[in-house]
Structures are given as C-alpha cells and as structure tokens.
Amino acid sequence: MQVYEVFRREREGGPMQHAGNLLAPDAELARHYAREFYGRRQESVRLWIVPRSAILDLDDPDLLQPPFDRSFKKPAGYSTEIKAKLAAARARAGEGEVR
Amino acid sequence: MQVYEVFRREREGGPMQHAGNLLAPDAELARHYAREFYGRRQESVRLWIVPRSAILDLDDPDLLQPPFDRSFKKPAGYSTEIKAKLAAARARAGEGEVR
Amino acid sequence: VNQFDPETTQALKHLLLATADDEFVIGYWDSEWTGIAPVLEEDVAFASLAQDEIGHAQALYQLLANLEGRGDPDTIAYGRPPEGYRHARLLDHPRTDWAFSVARRFLYDTADAARLDALAGSSYEPLAGVVAKMRREERYHLLHMHAWVERLATGGEEPRARLAAALERLWPDALCVLDGIDGDGVLAEAGVLAEPMAAIRRRWLAGLAPELARLGLPAPPAAPTGACRGPGRSDDFRWLWEQLTMVRRSDPEAVW
Amino acid sequence: MSESERVQQFNRHVASGGKVEATDWMPEEYRQAVCRFVEMHANSELMGVLPEREWILRAPTLKRKLALSAKVQDEVGHAQLLYRVAEDLGKPRQAMLADLLAGRTKFHNVFHYPTHSWADVGIIAWLVDAAAIVAQQALRESSYAPYGRTMKKICWEESVHILHGRDVVLTMMNGTARQRALVQDALERWWGPLMQMHGPRTDPAKDRDLAWRIKNKDNETLRQEFLTVYVPRIREIGLEPPDPELGQDDTGRWHYTEPDWKELYAVVTGHGPKSAERLELRRLHYAETQWVRDTVMAAPLAA
Structure with missing residues (x-):
C-alpha cells in the first residue's frame, strides 16, 4: 500500500x-x-x-525565509545538503551567485 | 521541459x-x-x-456530483424537520404530559 | 391519464417492483460490510455502493406508488411478508465472504447496466428519467467492480480460487436478474423496454464474455432454471427480512 | 543549538500556539504523546462503529437506513483519517490494529456498552456524538497541525450525525407513548457512561497533553460545556436524566452525582459489558479478510 x-x-x-x-x-x-x-x-x-x-518537499526555513524564525525545527545539516543542491542548480541555470 | x-x-x-x-x-x-x-x-x-x-486528475461529474439526493449526508437534510418536530415535542412536554 | 392498456400497465408494475426489490435487497446485504470490510478505505467505498442502491430502490418504489396511486416507498419496501418480494434469486444469498460479495456485485451491476441500457429510451417517461440518473451513478459501480474482479483474478492463487468458486456458485442465479419479469414481451412492444429480457440477457453475456475469457473465469450456464423471483424465498432472506422489519413490527402505530 | 535548548524552544513554540507538522523535528516525548492520543481516538472511532452497526440492517425507514449507514461510514472514514495521522508519526496501521485487537490499547468507554432498541441509535447519535464533539472541537486548535486539520473535517461530519440523532429522538418523542418510554429508558442507560466519558477532573497543570496543547481543554470544562448545552435540550422535550442531583448553581456551574470512576476504569481496561464480545467480533472479521490484505492490497495490480 x-x-x-x-x-x-x-x-x-x-x-x-x-x-x-x-x-x-x-x-x-x-x-x-x-x-x-x-x-x-x-x-x-x-x-x-x-x-x-x-512530491518534492521544500520546507527549510533558511531557504524560504518565512516571516518568523523556526530554525529549531530543522535538524543540523539538513539545510546545508539542500543548499548545496540548490547552488548546483543555480549554477546550471547560469544565474551565478544570487545576493 | x-x-x-x-x-x-x-x-x-x-x-x-x-x-x-x-x-x-x-x-x-x-x-x-x-x-x-x-x-x-x-x-x-x-x-x-x-x-x-x-497527478491523477478526477473531475468526472458522474463520480463527484452524482444526481440522486444525498441530503441525508448534510445538515440541510435535517434542520427543517427538526425545527417542526422540536416545536411539537416542546408543546407536548410543556403541557405537563405525564410520561 | 394512463398511457398503457391494463395488461401493459400490470407488466410495468411488475417490472418496477422486481427492479426496486433487486436494488433494495442488494443494498441491504452489501450494507452489512459497513464497518468490517477488508480495508478502511474499501469499507467507505463499498458502503457508498450499498447506499446508492437503496437510493435507487427508493426512486423506483416512488414510481410504483405513483402508478398505483397509493402507498409510499417505505410502506412498499417494508410492508410485505418475505414471499411478497420479487427480487432475483441472486439476492437470496447472504453476504458470505469478500470474494462472494465482489462476485455477486460484479454480476449484478453488469446485468443491471444491461437492464438500464434497455430502459434508457423507455416510452414510460418517469421511468426513463429515473433510469438516466441511475446510469450515471452506476458508472462508478462498474468501474469499482471491474477493478476488483481484475485484482482478485490476477492477485494470486487464493483470491483467484475464491472468485472462481463464487462465480461458479452464483452464475445460475445471476441469470435471473434479467429474467422472471411476467409480460416483458408486452413491455417491449409498448416501448417500455427496448427488447424482451432474453435478448437483454444475451447482450449482457456477450458483453462479459471477452473479459471472462481473458481472465480465465467461469462462463455462465445456458439458461436460468426454476423460479427466478420467488415467491419461494431462502432462509437467509427470511433472516434478513426479520432484521429489516424488526423495528417497524415492534410498534405498528409508531412513527420512525 | 543543544538538544535541551531545542526542546525548550519547541515547548515555548507550542505553548504560544505554534504548530508542528509531520516532517518537523519534535521531541520524542511529544511524538509519542501525540501518537498515543490520536491512536486512542482512531481506536474509538473504529470500535464506535460496532454498537450502531447492529442497527443498519434494522433501520425502520429508507431515510433512516441511508442516514445511519452514512453515519457509520463516516466513522470508518474518521478511523482511516486518524490512523493515517498516527501512522505518519511512525506507528504502522497494522501495528495499531494489532495492539487494539490484542487489548493492549484502549478505546472510549461508551463503545463498551450494549444497545437495546432503535431509541439507543437516536441517543447515541445525538448525545454521545455531542459529548464527543465538545471534546473534538477543542482539538481543531491542536499544536499538532495534521491532527487539527483532520479534526475540522471530522467535526463537520459529526455535526450532521448529531442532527440525525436528534431527528430520530424527536420523531419518537412525537410518536407513541411506547416510543417515548423507549427513549427515556435509553437515556437512563446511557447517562452514566455519558457523564464518565470526558473522564475524571484533572489538575490542568499536570496534564502533559494540555501543556503541549495537543488538547486544549481539561475534562471538567468539557463536561460542563456538554451539560450546559444539552441538559436543557433534553428536558425541553420531556426527557429527564436519571440524576436527582443534576442542576445548575447561580453561577451556571453544573453539580451532579459524582460519576462512577471505578466503572470507567474497569470499562476502558476491557471489562465493560460488551468489551470482550466486540473485540472478538473485530478479531473475527479482521482474520476473515486477512487474505485480501495479504494479496490484492499488498501489491499494485499485476501489469
């Protein structure tokens, strides 16, 4: 099931x-x-x-900047792995480092 | 794409x-x-x-809006009847009806 | 004003009663699965199928009450002794097990679909109106039951064996769903039915044959034998009748 | 951030009305508490099916047959929704069903009692569901968000059940003297379990489920809310709850004969009048359909 x-x-x-x-x-x-x-x-x-x-689930507060701080919600290391993936995707999209 | x-x-x-x-x-x-x-x-x-x-898309009206009455699944199926029956039951009880 | 002669009107009343009783009795038997079906998700689905049939029975009993100018769906549905019911023999069996209920449901819904096709263009307008609604709701029944027969037939040895045994047992009685209607010839001539029951039955069986062959499932016997729609009724149906009339019989003047 | 600091932040978060989602980090204690709470609720919905199910085949009119079958169908649906919420917290559905059927987990006291007549169907749907909805409405603001969202749908469906139940009772009260007597008799049999249903008075400060706002109201508040709304509705139609002490003081607070908490404890630990029989019935049906779950439900349709 x-x-x-x-x-x-x-x-x-x-x-x-x-x-x-x-x-x-x-x-x-x-x-x-x-x-x-x-x-x-x-x-x-x-x-x-x-x-x-x-479903691709994206709920990392570091990346979505919701209007409040919920950083305690994410176990350590979670966002670094997603950040690395996003950085790679950004590079492929040819946008280079944004901000 | x-x-x-x-x-x-x-x-x-x-x-x-x-x-x-x-x-x-x-x-x-x-x-x-x-x-x-x-x-x-x-x-x-x-x-x-x-x-x-x-995504599995379902919008078939035969499945989602079947034609026969289903008011027994909704408040509207009872509210009017209850109003009338409540008045009758209160009247009966009010007359000091001995059970 | 009555558009038909007495003989046709009598046959129409018998058709309405038999069809309404079919829906009523299978609605009751299948509602027994509510709360105890194999999986919670399927429990909710199968309960909907049973409720739909009760709704269809109600609409058909209403047509009969209108035609007879007296009574109402409840008095017709609950107000007869067991011998007064005209449902097909297929519905004299109890719930039994899941494969049995799926097999019966499959045979009944597919036969019912053939019957509804033959009534879709009925010359009796009120019936054509009710049938149009029933056919819309029966689409989901057919989707669901074909899905289940497919899964039982291909789901491994035990599901397949149980399904085959149930079909073997039920086929002779299933033929009765499209039989036992006194005056179906007269109804066909008057355009109430598109064709007599025997022709509708052949059309139903021809429709099923490819699927049964593909899945290697038992085929139907030649023709129904014995009384198709009572008055003799099974002990199982008498037990069901005891249950469904119990509360009403406990206080005849009561209002429920 | 240290573990204890994270737990403190979490506790402040839920205490201030913050929400927790299935994939959020949460203290293991909180996860277990929510899972246990939701599992007990799911068990109660599933076992709550059985008393009324006996009457689906005996409903006296086509409308009552449809209404009762739709209500029991809803309860099965609620069990599914709640087992799903609990399952996403880590306990598989089969494990929850196995624990229930082996008597290792509990279900609400009211579903351990017999039904005697069609009047019971009216009283259960009206008053037992009403007592349940008083508690369930408070759960819509639960700190565990999937539970709160699910409770919104469940409460809407329960509100239809209460109308159905009230319609059944009112119809009987307007019927024959014999019907009125049946309703009064049913009310008297169900009043004890109803008063026990929200549980004994608890010290809110010590109630972990309250501290974490898994639930938001303590037992006595819920009982008072139920009495305030429903005792007048019971009395206005000529029925009388079997408790001579039942009444309101001038502050509107209800006083009543102390519910029998020993009976409650005995019942929820599986010693109620119908506890064993109903669990056995569930075990029987579950075993009879095991082959379906092992085959058809275990794998997608063979290609």
Whole structure:
C-alpha cells in the first residue's frame, strides 16, 4: 500500500487545496478512494491525487525565509545538503551567485 | 521541459494550497525556480513541487456530483424537520404530559 | 391519464417492483460490510455502493406508488411478508465472504447496466428519467467492480480460487436478474423496454464474455432454471427480512 | 543549538500556539504523546462503529437506513483519517490494529456498552456524538497541525450525525407513548457512561497533553460545556436524566452525582459489558479478510 496525497476544489474557480491522504495499492483504487473520502457528499468539483513519493518537499526555513524564525525545527545539516543542491542548480541555470 | 505544479503553505498550520506551475527540465531546477517564485517573494512556510505527469486528475461529474439526493449526508437534510418536530415535542412536554 | 392498456400497465408494475426489490435487497446485504470490510478505505467505498442502491430502490418504489396511486416507498419496501418480494434469486444469498460479495456485485451491476441500457429510451417517461440518473451513478459501480474482479483474478492463487468458486456458485442465479419479469414481451412492444429480457440477457453475456475469457473465469450456464423471483424465498432472506422489519413490527402505530 | 535548548524552544513554540507538522523535528516525548492520543481516538472511532452497526440492517425507514449507514461510514472514514495521522508519526496501521485487537490499547468507554432498541441509535447519535464533539472541537486548535486539520473535517461530519440523532429522538418523542418510554429508558442507560466519558477532573497543570496543547481543554470544562448545552435540550422535550442531583448553581456551574470512576476504569481496561464480545467480533472479521490484505492490497495490480 502507498500513501497518496489528495487535493480538492470545493467550487468552480476555487483553489486546489490539500485535504488529506490515504492508502491504496495502486493509482486506480487511489482515485476511487479519493472520491470516497473527499467527494461522497458532493463536496468537491475536482480532485488531484498524487503519490507522496512524487512530491518534492521544500520546507527549510533558511531557504524560504518565512516571516518568523523556526530554525529549531530543522535538524543540523539538513539545510546545508539542500543548499548545496540548490547552488548546483543555480549554477546550471547560469544565474551565478544570487545576493 | 516538464510542467511542475507548486503548492505552498501560507501560514503555519494551514493546508497546502495550489499556487501555480512552472516549466523546468528536471526536479533540481524545478525546486530552484519554485523557491524563487513561490518561496522567497511570497514568504511561504513550505512548498510542494509535483510533476504534472504524476497527478491523477478526477473531475468526472458522474463520480463527484452524482444526481440522486444525498441530503441525508448534510445538515440541510435535517434542520427543517427538526425545527417542526422540536416545536411539537416542546408543546407536548410543556403541557405537563405525564410520561 | 394512463398511457398503457391494463395488461401493459400490470407488466410495468411488475417490472418496477422486481427492479426496486433487486436494488433494495442488494443494498441491504452489501450494507452489512459497513464497518468490517477488508480495508478502511474499501469499507467507505463499498458502503457508498450499498447506499446508492437503496437510493435507487427508493426512486423506483416512488414510481410504483405513483402508478398505483397509493402507498409510499417505505410502506412498499417494508410492508410485505418475505414471499411478497420479487427480487432475483441472486439476492437470496447472504453476504458470505469478500470474494462472494465482489462476485455477486460484479454480476449484478453488469446485468443491471444491461437492464438500464434497455430502459434508457423507455416510452414510460418517469421511468426513463429515473433510469438516466441511475446510469450515471452506476458508472462508478462498474468501474469499482471491474477493478476488483481484475485484482482478485490476477492477485494470486487464493483470491483467484475464491472468485472462481463464487462465480461458479452464483452464475445460475445471476441469470435471473434479467429474467422472471411476467409480460416483458408486452413491455417491449409498448416501448417500455427496448427488447424482451432474453435478448437483454444475451447482450449482457456477450458483453462479459471477452473479459471472462481473458481472465480465465467461469462462463455462465445456458439458461436460468426454476423460479427466478420467488415467491419461494431462502432462509437467509427470511433472516434478513426479520432484521429489516424488526423495528417497524415492534410498534405498528409508531412513527420512525 | 543543544538538544535541551531545542526542546525548550519547541515547548515555548507550542505553548504560544505554534504548530508542528509531520516532517518537523519534535521531541520524542511529544511524538509519542501525540501518537498515543490520536491512536486512542482512531481506536474509538473504529470500535464506535460496532454498537450502531447492529442497527443498519434494522433501520425502520429508507431515510433512516441511508442516514445511519452514512453515519457509520463516516466513522470508518474518521478511523482511516486518524490512523493515517498516527501512522505518519511512525506507528504502522497494522501495528495499531494489532495492539487494539490484542487489548493492549484502549478505546472510549461508551463503545463498551450494549444497545437495546432503535431509541439507543437516536441517543447515541445525538448525545454521545455531542459529548464527543465538545471534546473534538477543542482539538481543531491542536499544536499538532495534521491532527487539527483532520479534526475540522471530522467535526463537520459529526455535526450532521448529531442532527440525525436528534431527528430520530424527536420523531419518537412525537410518536407513541411506547416510543417515548423507549427513549427515556435509553437515556437512563446511557447517562452514566455519558457523564464518565470526558473522564475524571484533572489538575490542568499536570496534564502533559494540555501543556503541549495537543488538547486544549481539561475534562471538567468539557463536561460542563456538554451539560450546559444539552441538559436543557433534553428536558425541553420531556426527557429527564436519571440524576436527582443534576442542576445548575447561580453561577451556571453544573453539580451532579459524582460519576462512577471505578466503572470507567474497569470499562476502558476491557471489562465493560460488551468489551470482550466486540473485540472478538473485530478479531473475527479482521482474520476473515486477512487474505485480501495479504494479496490484492499488498501489491499494485499485476501489469
């Protein structure tokens, strides 16, 4: 069984918002179960179902500069590894060192 | 080049919400561009970057907006009836009805 | 004003009662899985399928009450002795196990789809309206049950053996879903049905044949034998009838 | 940053209303406390299915059949949502189910009791769900954000259950004298477990779950909130809770006969009237469907 994250749109024109996640053995049943958990009351007009493994997660406070300091949230060394990757990507994008 | 959908968390504790998408040749640059456009300038707490090809899209009205009545799954299915029945039950109880 | 002659109207009433009872009884049997299905996610899905069938039964009983000018869905659904129910023999079996319920569900939903196709253009307008809604909701049933039969058939020795045994056991009774309707010929002539039941049954079986062959699953027997829709009913259905009428029978003047 | 400094910052963060996400760093003690709390909640939703499930086949009208089946379906859904939250904290779903079925973990007291009539279905859906929602609404602000977000959805669905339950009770109170008697009898059987449900008075200062704001209200506050809203609604339709001491003082505070905490302890440790039978029923169904989980659910569809 794999974890699938589910996003839903409540009414036309509204944003796709993360609603929760579920377990399913494959994509087809994941679609059915997403419909059940976030659509059995006709409460959604659209669903996006994504295997959690396909999500690139970026939540390092050093890199996103959120409006508050949460540095305690990140174990030491986490941001240095991500920073190195981003530096490499920036180099490939030909932007050189920014700021 | 691939399309990546980007989701961001605006305030702590809030749900991830779709913010937009971008074109990038690979995950590294997708993460880099997402950080630039949706992370730093919009002070996101967190970002999820997802290749559009990994998203299962469900918007079939037969599955999400089935035609038969489902008011029994919603407040509207009960509130009017309760108002009338409550008045009757209160009237009965008010008359010193001996149980 | 009644658009049909007495004989056709009688056949239409029998068709409505039989179809409504099919939906009602399978809705009840499958609702027994609510809370105990193999996986929490599937529990929620299978409960939706059972609820849909109860909703369909309600709509069909309403058509029957309108046609007869008396009664309402509840009095028709709950107000008869076991021998008064006209569901197909397929629905006289209890829940049994997951493979059995999946096999029955698969046979029933695919047969029901063929029946609904034959009613889609019905000359009886109110029925055509209800059928149009049912067909929309049955799409998800078919998607879900084809998905399950595929997974049981290819999921290894035990799932495959259980599915095959269930299909072997159920096939003779499944044919009854598209049989046992007195006057189906008259209904076809009046355009209520697109064609008689035997033709709808052949169309259903022809539709299933490639999938059954691909998955190496048991094929149907030639034709149904014996009474398809009562009045004789199984002990299992009598147990279910005891359950579903228990509260109403406990206080006949009560309001629920 | 030293470990203890990080823990202090974390404690200040949650104490001031800060949120914690699944992938954030958190003290192991906090992780265990949240996981245990959510697991107990998930167990209660899953076991809470069984008392009402007996009546899905006995619902007396098509609407009641649909409403009750949809309610029990929601409870199964809540169990799934909560087991997922707990699983993301590190304890696999199978391990949680195994601990529940072996009696190693607990579930709420109210689900250890029998049901006698359709009136029980009304009282459970109305008052037991109401007592639960009073506690659950406070959880929407939990410091553990995935739990808080999940509770928003669960509370919305519970609010529909309460309306369904109240509709069932009101219909019976307006029905025959026999129906009214059935409802009063059910209220009397469920009142004890209801008063025990939020648990004995605790010293908020010593309650770790409060300190970490996993939950936000202490037991007595929740009980008072429940009584304030629901005793008037019970009495206005001619029902009377079986506690002669039940009443409000002029400050609005409710006084009542002290709930039987010994019974509560006995029940939640698996010695309630239906504890063994219901766990056995769960074990039986779980074993009967193990083959499905081992095969079809274990791997994606064969290509």
